[in-house]
Amino acid sequence: MNDMTPPEAAPADLFSKFDAMIETRRSLLATGVTDPFSLVMEKVLSPTTAICNGRETILLGTYNYMGMTFDPDVIAAGKQALDDYGSGTTGSRVLNGTYAGHRAVEEALKEFYAMDHAMVFSTGYQANLGIISTIAGKGDYIVLDIDSHASIWDGCKMGDAEVVPFKHNDIEAMEKRLRRIPEGAGKLVVLEGVYSMLGDIAPLKDMIRIAKSYGAMVLVDEAHSMGFIGPNGRGVAEDQGVLDDVDFVIGTFSKSVGTVGGFCVSNHPKFEIMRLVCRPYVFTASLPPSVVATAATSIRKLMHAGNKRAHLWENSRTLHKALTGLGFKLGTEEPQSAIIAVIMPDLERGAMMWEALLREGLYVNLARPPATPAGMTLLRCSLCAEHSAEQVQVIAGMFERAGKAVGII
Amino acid sequence: MDRAATAARIAEVIEPFNKNDIAIDETTSFAGDLEWDSLTVMDFVAAIEDEFDIIISMNQQAEIETYGQLIDAVTKLQG
Numbered sequence: 001m002n003d004m005t006p007p008e009a010a011p012a013d014l015f016s017k018f019d020a021m022i023e024t025r026r027s028l029l030a031t032g033v034t035d036p037f038s039l040v041m042e043k044v045l046s047p048t049t050a051i052c053n054g055r056e057t058i059l060l061g062t063y064n065y066m067g068m069t070f071d072p073d074v075i076a077a078g079k080q081a082l083d084d085y086g087s088g089t090t091g092s093r094v095l096n097g098t099y100a101g102h103r104a105v106e107e108a109l110k111e112f113y114a115m116d117h118a119m120v121f122s123t124g125y126q127a128n129l130g131i132i133s134t135i136a137g138k139g140d141y142i143v144l145d146i147d148s149h150a151s152i153w154d155g156c157k158m159g160d161a162e163v164v165p166f167k168h169n170d171i172e173a174m175e176k177r178l179r180r181i182p183e184g185a186g187k188l189v190v191l192e193g194v195y196s197m198l199g200d201i202a203p204l205k206d207m208i209r210i211a212k213s214y215g216a217m218v219l220v221d222e223a224h225s226m227g228f229i230g231p232n233g234r235g236v237a238e239d240q241g242v243l244d245d246v247d248f249v250i251g252t253f254s255k256s257v258g259t260v261g262g263f264c265v266s267n268h269p270k271f272e273i274m275r276l277v278c279r280p281y282v283f284t285a286s287l288p289p290s291v292v293a294t295a296a297t298s299i300r301k302l303m304h305a306g307n308k309r310a311h312l313w314e315n316s317r318t319l320h321k322a323l324t325g326l327g328f329k330l331g332t333e334e335p336q337s338a339i340i341a342v343i344m345p346d347l348e349r350g351a352m353m354w355e356a357l358l359r360e361g362l363y364v365n366l367a368r369p370p371a372t373p374a375g376m377t378l379l380r381c382s383l384c385a386e387h388s389a390e391q392v393q394v395i396a397g398m399f400e401r402a403g404k405a406v407g408i409i
Numbered sequence: 410m411d412r413a414a415t416a417a418r419i420a421e422v423i424e425p426f427n428k429n430d431i432a433i434d435e436t437t438s439f440a441g442d443l444e445w446d447s448l449t450v451m452d453f454v455a456a457i458e459d460e461f462d463i464i465i466s467m468n469q470q471a472e473i474e475t476y477g478q479l480i481d482a483v484t485k486l487q488g
Contacts, residue, residue, distance in 0.1 A: 141466070146451060162466035165451065173455065180464045374448060 011233050023345075033351045034358065036366040046070055047258075047386045052363060058398075060222045060381045061365035066227045066319060067386030068258030068298040081293035088288045091118075094275060097286030105296040109265055112299050113234055117210060117271040120263045120292070122284050124223055124252030125151040127262030129158060131219065131248060132190065136161035140186035143177050143211075145169065145202070147195050147373050149221065161188070168195070168373065171206050178214040187216035193226035193236030197372050197380070198331030199339030201225075205240040212245055213357035219248040224337060227256030228309040228385070234334055253295045256302060261287050261295055282288060297352045308385040312338055315383040322396035327409040331378065341367075342379040342399075350377035356402035362395060413485045415461075422460050423476075426453045435477030459485055 029035060043051040047067035048059050068074055081101055102120060109118035121127040130154030136142045140161040144152060147168040156163045164181075166173040174189070181187055189211040191202050204220065212216050222235030232240030233256075237243040247268060253261035265272070275281060278359035287295075313335075320335035323342060329342030344350030347368055353368045357379070365380040372378055383392075403409035410419075420433075426449060427433065431442060439445055445453070452467055457479075463486040465473075473479050 141464075156467075162464075162468055164464055164466050167455065168453070175462060176459065180458070180462060375446070 021158075027391075028347065029161070030349055031348060031351075034355045035256075036198060036351055036354050039358075039363070044069075048278060048384050048391060050363070052358065053142070054362060057358070057361050057363050058387075058395060059363050060383070060387075062384065063224070063255040063365055063382050064258060064384050064386075065224075065304060065312060065382065066256040066258065066298075066305060067139035067190070067384045068256065069257070070104045070322065071298065071301065073259065073301065074294045074297045076293040077297040078290040081289040085289035087290070089286045091285060092282055094282050094284045097287075099288050099289055099292070101292040101296065102286060105292045105299070106263075108296045108299040109263055112232075112303055113243075113265045114232075115249070115265040116267045116269075117125045118263055118265045118277075119271070119281065120261055120273055120287065121281055122262070122287055123260060124250070124254060124262030125154075126280040126284065127250050127252070127264050128152050128221060129155045131250065131264050132156060133172060133190070133280075134274065134278045135217075135248075136186065136188045140188065141181045142188045142190060143174060143181075144190040144214065145174075145192065145195075146189060147190065147197065147224075149196065150371070152190055152192075152221065156190075161186075168201070169202055171203060171210065174207060174211050175214075178211065178216060181214075187211075187214065189216045189218045191218065191220050192224075193220055193222040193229065194337040194339065196339060197210050197367060197376075197378060198336045198341045199224075199335075199380075201236050201336045203240075204237050204357040205242050208237070208242045208245050217247040218245065220246050220248040223252045223255055224339065226251050227305065228312050228338065232301055233305065233309065253291070253298075257295050257298045259291050259294045259298070261291060305385075312383060312385040314389070315385070315387050316340065318389070318392050319381065319383060319395060322392075323399060326396070326400050328399065338383045340381045340383070344377040344379060345408065347377045349408060350379060353379060353402055353408055356405050357398060360398035360402055362398045362402075362407065410483045410484070410487055412480060415487070416480045418460060419457065419476075419480055419483060422456050423453070427455070433476055435475065435480070437476040438474055439476075439479075440474065457483065463487060 041050040041052055047064050047069050050059055050320050052058055078401050085099055089097040105106045106118040106120055128151035138160040142156050142161045143164050143165055145168055146165045162175050166177050196202050208218050210398050219263045220237050225235040229236050237246050249265045251263050253259045320340050329343040350366055367378040367380050461483055473482050
């Protein structure tokens, strides 16, 4: 039995790999700035205001684009579902976790997108993870934009396909890679309508035409466009007139819809088999009844939200113009979405600016590598249809004072 | 194209990416010796792909740690 004695070995700390990040964080906080990644909203007053650190704060970093979170019809639907169906399903969609509300929200999505099939996941992350990893298998190729969201990359990593990235929004780079894929291999091109870090949109019209000419299937993540881009709010692909050529649209309930959850809509005739083969759909509990009820109500209201949509675009244009005029460097020359990314010179000054804005009473997202492209530090602002024109002017004033105090403008 | 000819062409492609003029041999490691960030890696891979008209998928890139392994992989990928 002696040879079963374990050897004497120094324990290897599995956390050593995080040392560099721990040090970056320590040195940032040592400068005395408030930790930008542990803010608590003590009370939420409306889609655009909350109490943070005891003071009323304008929210400009929530992705709550259409301001549906406090819509009275949405709230009423959620309360009713809590009463009628209880607080949770405690089960997978394919076992005991499909209630009438789950079917109803899938019906609402089919109508919203005018598509044949809709499948609701527990989060948007799981929708990308599940669909991408399941449909692209061994021997298939996934061609994707290098600036894709983490959920797309993780979907690639979880599957067995060959993964081939191309330079952000570079049509020629995408085509070259499609051309080199061996004949007969399955191909999936993965694109996003709006890229959330800089708020820029993709040239989907040309990209999808080329992808189709090489026989690829196309998946477009429209998380940051649903509800306000395109004639019916179906997203950038609809806006550019190519939605019919998209095989799979991925979306989320945690932005314009105002709750949590993810989905895929498709016209593929065999799409329903996904419900049995897609592991992130099968092996997780379904959304609570109140969540699907709020989502369904919100989606149906978004079908008729033309005025709100117009006001959101007005807000985006006004703030973009004001910040450009103040001398800030923005992620796009023209406003292309409801995201305005203000480029910071470095993480330290980004954190200082973030804190100065918070002191002014404004919350924005501080985004940093690895989430951001090219190692950038960004103050990411997302506008809401419920921001008033006056609020947008107040926000511009806050940026001016904070920017001057920190020495960025 | 044989290995030697492939190696010669890769040497030309890598030149503008080797900003610190590090002496490169078959055992040079991309992550360890050249210390490239992910953007440089992407641009370099794209340059190699364009030069040889091949695809080096991320899955294949994960197996390529040294300069010698890159030459082997490119030689093989050209068929």
